[in-house]
Amino acid sequence: RACNISACSYKLRNVELHPLWKGPLDIPGGSRQSPINIRVRDSVFHPNLAPISTQYDPNTCIHIWNNGYSFLVEYDDCTDKSVVSGGPLENPYRLKQFHFHWGANNDWGSEHTVDSKVFPAELHLVHWNCSKYQTFEEAVMEENGLAVIGIFLKLGRHNQKLQKLVDILPSVRYKDSLTEFNYFDPSCLLPTCSDYWTYSGSLTTPPLTESVTWIMMKRPIEVDHSQLAVFRSLLYTAVGEEEKNMVDNFRPLQPLMNRTVHSSFK
Numbered sequence: 001r002a003c004n005i006s007a008c009s010y011k012l013r014n015v016e017l018h019p020l021w022k023g024p025l026d027i028p029g030g031s032r033q034s035p036i037n038i039r040v041r042d043s044v045f046h047p048n049l050a051p052i053s054t055q056y057d058p059n060t061c062i063h064i065w066n067n068g069y070s071f072l073v074e075y076d077d078c079t080d081k082s083v084v085s086g087g088p089l090e091n092p093y094r095l096k097q098f099h100f101h102w103g104a105n106n107d108w109g110s111e112h113t114v115d116s117k118v119f120p121a122e123l124h125l126v127h128w129n130c131s132k133y134q135t136f137e138e139a140v141m142e143e144n145g146l147a148v149i150g151i152f153l154k155l156g157r158h159n160q161k162l163q164k165l166v167d168i169l170p171s172v173r174y175k176d177s178l179t180e181f182n183y184f185d186p187s188c189l190l191p192t193c194s195d196y197w198t199y200s201g202s203l204t205t206p207p208l209t210e211s212v213t214w215i216m217m218k219r220p221i222e223v224d225h226s227q228l229a230v231f232r233s234l235l236y237t238a239v240g241e242e243e244k245n246m247v248d249n250f251r252p253l254q255p256l257m258n259r260t261v262h263s264s265f266k
């Protein structure tokens with residue numbers, strides 16, 4: 001009898017546990033994960049892809065903080081003052097925050113790659129679909145909830161526009177530290193060339209939800225050694241914990257699966 005009950009409960013438990021019958025399939029481990037390698041020759045030119053249009057109000061910049069993954073510059077997203085529109089987007093998306101991913105040295109650090117070329121860092125400008133959702137947190141969970149503009153960083157000349165940000169980083173060295181930071185217009189970090197690739201993907205850190213329209217700028221911006229070195233002086237760890245330098249905070253490449261990358265240029 002006992003073994004029958006256990007067998008039965010085992011069977012029930014087994015059905016209970018099988019992930020295929022648990023919720024929607026678009027959970028992480030799904031079909032549209034990020035980052036990816038962009039194979040330039042496989043990208044499909046989309047002639048009616050409009051240019052990306054950003055309008056950012058520097059007064060909506062509120063603070064900068066270390067969330068234990070990266071440092072985030074956060075914006076007041078209660079109004080439509082700072083938005084991105086155009087390109088593959090049907091309506092405006094509100095700027096929520098921007099952050100970076102970088103390596104322990106200049107040989108790697110970006111999340112996306114272009115024909116397997118890795119950059120030393122990558123900037124993400126994170127926006128959410130304010131026409132369809134009420135909050136960023138809600139949009140994170142929805143199919144076309146987010147639009148992230150990705151910009152590669154390459155080693156080169158000193159980036160004067162970035163220096164205001166670099167100078168404040170020591171004040172957010174520790175996890176969960178926060179500093180007031182205002183009057184910063186992130187459009188000064190966009191490359192002058194408007195060419196981009198776009199594809200459907202996901203967040204690259206938890207909750208890894210498949211809610212992102214990615215817009216990857218073709219041209220990198222330049223930063224110098226000293227500026228990247230300051231990124232690497234940040235810590236994953238909080239005050240009082242054994243110090244771990246915040247480096248290599250990028251996710252490995254994910255399979256393209258059944259996706260096409262579109263380009264705004266020939």
Ligand SMILES: NS(=O)(=O)c1ccc(NCc2ccco2)cc1
Pocket residue numbers: 124126137140148202203204205206207
């Ligand atoms: N690296 S990224 O641009 O794909 C990215 C962007 C934004 C978050 N946010 C994660 C989050 C916060 C609250 C709910 O969800 C995570 C990752």
Ligand SMILES: [Zn+2]
Pocket residue numbers: 099100101124204
């Ligand atoms: Zn990111």
